[in-house]
Amino acid sequence: MTSSRTRRRSSARDASGDAGESVIVTGTHAFNRRARDSSSPVSVVSSAALRRSGQLNLADAITRVDPSITMMANGSDAGALTSSIRMRGLNPNEVLVLVDGKRRNTTANIYADAGPQMGSTPVDLNMIPAGAIDHIEILRDGAAAMYGSDAIAGVVNIITKKTSHGINTVAQTGANAYNGDGWQYLVGADGGTKLGKDGFLHISGQVYHTDHMVVNSRSAADNRADKTLYPQYAKYNFPANSNKILSNPEETRENLSIEWGKDITEGINTYGLITYAHRHAEAYENYRVPSVAPSAYPYGFSPLETIEENNFQANLGIKGDNLFGFHWDLSTLYGEDDDDIGNKNTFNPNYYKQYGSSPTTVRGESYKLAQWTSNFDMRRNFNIANVVPMTLAMGAEHRLEMYHVYAGEPASYLLGGTQGYAGLTPQNAGQWQRNVWAGYIDGDFHPTKKWDLDFAGRFEHYTDFGNTENGKVTTRYDFTKQIAIRGTISNGFRAPTLPEEHFSSLNVSPTGASGLLSTTSVAGRTIGAQNLKPERSTSAEGGIIVEPVPGFHVSADVYQINIRDRIIGSATVNGQTAYDAIALTGVQVPSGDIALSDVTANYFANAASTRTQGLDIEADYLLHMHRYGNLNLSMMLNLNRTRIHHVNTDAFGNPLVNAQTLGYLTTGSPRSKIILNAYWTYHQWDVNVRQTRYGQTTSMLSYQNLASTTQTCQGQPLQYSNVCWAQFNNTPVWLTDLEVGYRFNDHWHLAIGANNIFNERPRHVNRVNNYLGPKIYDTDSSGIPIGGGYYYGRINANF
8 A cells, every 4th residue: 555655755746747756666576666767668657747638538648648659540430439559559459558557457349440450459548537547657668578468569557546635626628629519528536535544545536528529621521422423312412511420429438436455454455446437439430321211311311330338347455564574465356348339320221121110229239358367476675695685576367358249139230231330140249268377477686786687587378379488688787876778678478369369240331341250260261361379579678868967867768579470450352252251151241332342351360570660768857947937848759660570371372461451560650759848837827838749650541432443453443442552641740739727726726728739630631542532531540630629628626
């Protein structure tokens, strides 16, 4: 349990901004190690810094304060309904999220659409109440030897508040200023009380809501409204701005956390953390023209894909100070994410023709992904031969993972399914589980006062993928108090997730359909699918830490991450081959305006091996200006490049990736990201200015409905080709954020701010690469948000 003395130091650091003095628990088993003294690159982000980001969602906030973390510009279909982060350009599945050092359960809502995040079921940070967070520790290093699978790109460890007094409240509202929509609000509170003389109880809760933010402009018009391009729709009158596909979802979310700690007896403490979150969200799908369902929607309609989500996790534990001289911690946690995916404002035309009616609201499918994890950890300090100090840590872990997929209501999938999203069939449904057993040992040595040397090893057994051994060697040498070097060599392992192994679905657009086939199904095998293998990584990192003048801290770390057999969606097949493969699943591709060339199928595959190289630089300086206040200056930079090292082949000897898939792996994330921040405090005033530069991303875009059907490329018509693409560059952009705050007294603080003041947005794509007209941005890129300028106001009250 965190002592009051530690909590006072943490509060002081929030005020000064000197996060490097924070005592960390991530990336090390040593006692009382500061972030600035870490042998691995660890950044500490205070709750105050997250609040000053101006973002209401934790996932959005963390991208504003750490350059190695990015998000997709805009999600697709059900993938738009949950949040996910990427680190160092890698897949969200390769980032491990902990809460108080314990593994956090992941979402069941798989990202099933083609793109850089295909297959990801990451931790949804937005399901954790922001008011419960004291600070976040971000480890930018491979840590599979310490924490197990998923920790290839790095680790995000959320440290919660454990105060036994006080009440903190917040209320914030804002909107996308240049659109005039996307109104948001958040109301939250947290507070603590004592449990007897030696315990605490801390409760946090919040309610969040956002309206739809729709990008509407002349350049985003649906080209089907052009009667010269589509004479078949000439008899229908529908506005060109009917298509709202380029938008952020409407969402309402409630979050709650309850945390406690209390001594049982001297030296033995029990603790617990329970979190619960509920989300209802709705995302627009492409507009359907009036001819699709004239009886129900004579003016056309825009289906809404919905999610009803419940996420909870309960952590229980007991720990003590002296078990044969060891500090020990015994814990168990159960986390579960339940999702009902539905269609609203929809219609099944073929179902209507056969049965005379069709529902307009339907449940398409349900998922449940649960994890039950138990740990026993021990650590103590030794002196080897009374000369070499060391910390010895060891422990064991068991994790049971359970995945359930439930079919939708029959009308959602029969006869081609409902518009917007075809539900999952009984053939898609099933339940799967696996056990993971692990043990680790870690020795942190100090051969000299200036030299730290850490060896870690971990053994894991997966009941479906066998054994793995991971190791890590980390060292740091301090030449003086002002100059130090550090380095790490490690290997890692990521088993395919249960959804990657077993999920399959059919997605229907106005002109086509795409089938995601299970790797273990007969349908998948007909187009080359093979059993998935684990990803294996080797990482190397080296850095220097300097303090050229007192108070001016600089760290620079170079890194290389080699990953073999990366899992992503395979290259697609289209036409009759795809149609026949989808038919083997028992699903019928709907009739109507469907073009056979726009029917595609693929599956998850160990597509390629990659090499990611990069550079992280962090610098901060606290300038005391005496009567003019204090100015905290910081600069953070991430340079990142991923290249293909090897391309794997499918069961028929064909390459598993094409130029488009290669782009998802290599150039979908910014080549660089820079964050410059200045935080000035003066009496009751505080001002935060942030400049963020997103570097270039490059995508290989498909030729869509306005592309030529007579022009050919490698023997295929250019329209909907799966062998030819157009290269598109999102050029670098600077975003400017500003927040001005005023503290009325010890209790009340008011802030007004604007993010992306100058309304910067991504570049527009070419018309022939813009499906139906409204998708004017490359939404798969991981960089510039599509929402433009956002203005807000916030009130904080503390008692």
